[in-house]
Amino acid sequence: MKSAAAHPSSMPSVANGSEAHAYETGVRRTIITLTVIVAAMLELIDTTIVNVAINHISGNLGASIEDVSWVVTSYAIANVIVIPLSGFLGNLLGRRAYFIGSILLFTLASLLCGLADNIWTLVFFRFLQGIGGGALLPTSQAILYETFRPEERGAATGIFSMGLVLGPTIGPLLGGYLVDYFSWEWCFFVNIPVGLLAAWSAFTFIREPKVRHKVQKIDWTGIGLLAAGIGSLQFILERGQSKDWFDTPYITWFTLIALTSLVAFVWWELHTEHPAVDLSVLSRSKNLAIAAVLTFIVGYGLYGSLFVFPVFVQRLLGFTAVLTGLVLFPSAMLTGAISLPLGIALQKGASAKLMMAFGMAAFMVFSWELGQQTLQSGAENFFAVLLLRGLALGFIFIPVTMLAVTGLHGRDIGQATGLNNMVRQLGGSFGIAITNTYVAQRVAAHRVELAGHMSAYDSAALERLEAIKQAAGARAALSPADAENLANRALEGTVMAQSYHLAYMDAFMLIAVLFLCSLPLLLFIREKKGDQGHAPEAH
Known part of the structure; x- marks a missing residue:
């Protein structure tokens, strides 16, 4: 393998914007790699691990399914706000300190989520968990790329991509196991030992880059516009279908906020001297x-x-x-x-x-x-x-x-x-x-299409209905009227199942x-x- 000196991109240069940097080797590089992969997987697993526990959380905390869905929504909103700000916050606080602090916030919020005794407390701590978790993915990736030499980034990318795919897939499997054999709280408690180990490893082995880009001025306007725009957009995407989209006034208002804020954000970040997110x-x-x-x-x-x-x-x-x-x-x-x-x-x-x-x-x-x-x-x-x-x-x-x-x-x-x-x-x-949304529309379309075959002139439908009526009457000794009602409900259930199948x-x-x-x-x-x-x- 060629040395770093053979590659201008790895040498200090004002022209190309690169900087003097000591790349890691040996055992230290292996430990740093494992640390950032584990941190990234913590974030990705938690995007899906709670999904399988929604019904259990609803029953345990006495909340509706709609209220419990905020446990998923709040995490997603926090994630999508913090992720693009990670580069700025890493420069402001120092990448190493920001990374360790994010792991600890994520771990502490996981503990508090598991201890929550009502739904809105859980939603609040889940939002905090999303703030900590949102930093882990981009910061882990940045640390990994600064650990490997530029000519080795292919291998680094391959290693990082393992976590990108394994995390969302492991989440439902791990969540299903924990819910079935323990309780929903363990979907959060399982993060604690892993998070503490990752924080210790990051504190011990990860170094701050030699050249730190100090933030001269905090771009509060850009941060505010980003939070309003991206947060509103994520809220619309998470809640729009369940609220019939623009038939609900506040979905329309949040759409206007998202569009206005994001357009203003792009303009501001391209014109301000010290942008929070450097779109250039x-x-x-x-x-x-x-x-x-x-x-x-x-x-x-x-x-x-x-x-x-x-x-x-x-x-x-x-x-x-x-x-x-x-x-x-x-x-x-x-x-x-x-x-x-x-x-x-x-x-x-x-x-x-x-x-x-x-x-x-x-x-x-x-x-x-x-x-x-x-x-x-x-x-x-x-x-x-x-x-x-x-x-x-x-x-x-x-x-x-x-x-x-x-x-x-x-x-x-x-x-x-x-x-x-x-x-x-x-x-x-x-x-x-x-x-x-597409599935909901296709279910309705397929139901209309299939129901069109259920008429007095369709011999197959009539034969199926009669067979169900006779079976129901024979098993439960129902009256002809009750047997017909039961048969109609059974046939309707079959139509709906077929409609959903075709829509999927x-x-x-x-x-x-x-x-x-x-x-x-x-x-x-x-x-x-x-x-x-x-x-x-x-x-």
Whole structure:
């Protein structure tokens, strides 16, 4: 491997914005790598671990399902506000101190969530947990990239991508196990020993960068506009479907707040001298701009499909939460297993464009195949399809994550990782919100279509209805009128089950079409031959 001296990008230079930096080696580098991966996975696991405990929390705290859903919403809102500010806050507080403080806040909030005795206390502490957790993903990524030399970032990206995929997949499996065998509080208590260990390891082994970009002035206006805009947008995406979107006045008001605040935020950050979020990095790095679009699409597909699949198999096929997690787990393990080899291949000269083309095509096929499943499908029917998902995510995440930081140095890395993680989070939120709305619309459409066959002139429907009536009358000795009512309800249940099944299949195929339409974006990536790590340049 060539030394750092052979690469101008790793030497101190005013022209290219890089800085003198001591890269880690040996055991210390291994421990730092494990520390940041564990911290990132804590954040990602907690985005999904609580989802399977909603019903238990509702019963235990005496709250409605709608109120309990704020446990998920508050965490997501806090996450999406903090993520793009992580680069700024790391410069303000020092990246090492900010990272350790975020882990400790996340851990303390986890303890307080588990001890909460009413729903709104839990929601408040969950918001605090989201503030701490939101910093972990981009800051972990920035620390990892500063631990490895620029020519080794392919391997670093491969290692980091393991956590990106394993976290959201482990969450439901771990949550289902803890809820089934312990109690919902353990979905939060499980973070405490891991968080304390990660904080100790970060305090002991992670160093503050030699050159720290001190914040000369705090951009309170930018922070306020970002919090109002992104927070309102996340709230709309989380709550819009359950509130019939713009039929609810406050959803309309929050939409206006989001649009106004975000437009003002972009204008302000591009014109102020000391921006909290340096959006100009997007113009300095065309790589990052294209990576942001692709990352949004990947977030849409990943979280959209991960939202529909558990609902489909649990509601219609009768899977338990644990079985659902077990079915998804081999897919995530495959992604983890291929991440490091793909990262190494990328830094040795493999084509990032071809990797992403294969990955997006494979994810398209995976989504399409899920859209062909039936109500008779079992766990064995999903094994090969989900392995294809795991393969696809490996080939997508590695190059697109590396693309976002190619050619960047110093504080630009912190800004890039924050922006890239924010668009993935927003992509996931859009994916869940749009998929949820689309499913609801398709259920209604399919129900009308299927109900059209239930008439006095449809012989198949009449035969089915008569068979149900006779079976009901024979088993329960019901009167003809009661048997007919029971048969009608049973037939209506069958129609609704079929309507949901067809709607879920439509949702999977919509994701497949999105990935197909996104493939031309790869044509805008132009790879520069001869660079270490085969770093792509976008034009």
